[in-house]
Amino acid sequence: MDRDYAEPLDVPALARAAHMSPGHFSRSFRAAFGETPYSYLMTRRIERAKALLRRGDLSVTEVCCAVGCTSLGSFSSRFTELVGESPSAYRARRHEEGAAVPACVAKIFTRPVRNAEPVGAAEPVGNGEPVGNGEPVGNGEPVRNGEAQRAARP
Incomplete structure (x- = not known):
């Protein structure tokens, strides 16, 4: 999921790859990661979307498609839920203050976390x-x- 976040992934396909039933896979995944497989996948997509939006050379629609989302409305809603501002507002904001921070460190501190459902x-x-x-x-x-x-x- 981390590597293929832009691919159309679904629980039955992931469960088959793990040699589990979809229900068992979902329960085991949630126990291990503290969130559902879909929520985890969307968090990875939003993380990547934030990085693409910070660059500023792609439109929100292009970023939506680049991270594997098929619905701009669903992407924008989830982005706003996790980040606290719309993708357009995030893109328009200045991001120079974090430019000197290595990406591996920035990823830890900028990981989107849903406020409504903490781990x-x-x-x-x-x-x-x-x-x-x-x-x-x-x-x-x-x-x-x-x-x-x-x-x-x-």
Whole structure:
């Protein structure tokens, strides 16, 4: 996925390559990487799109196609969700301050992260210890950061 991010990848094809069923592959992938295969792929595509947009010689549509997205609307929505600004606004902004930083280092600090679903945000908690805002949760329900805590069920 990291190397072939611009190719039309889907879970059944990836699962076949890994000799797994699609469901098992998706569950194993999420357990290992903390996000779904599709979300991981889109993050890689957005990372590459950011690099192409910083160069400034391609239009947003050209960048969308170059990273393997087929819908400009979906690309723009996901880019805005992960980066916090539209692809056009990102392209128009100055990027000279990071030009001296090696790409391998910049990639670590500029990796898009979805605010709505941090890694490990849906881990079951069943030991009654305080979570999030300090309220104890002892019913084994998944707890998501930022959401209201559910009361324990009888």
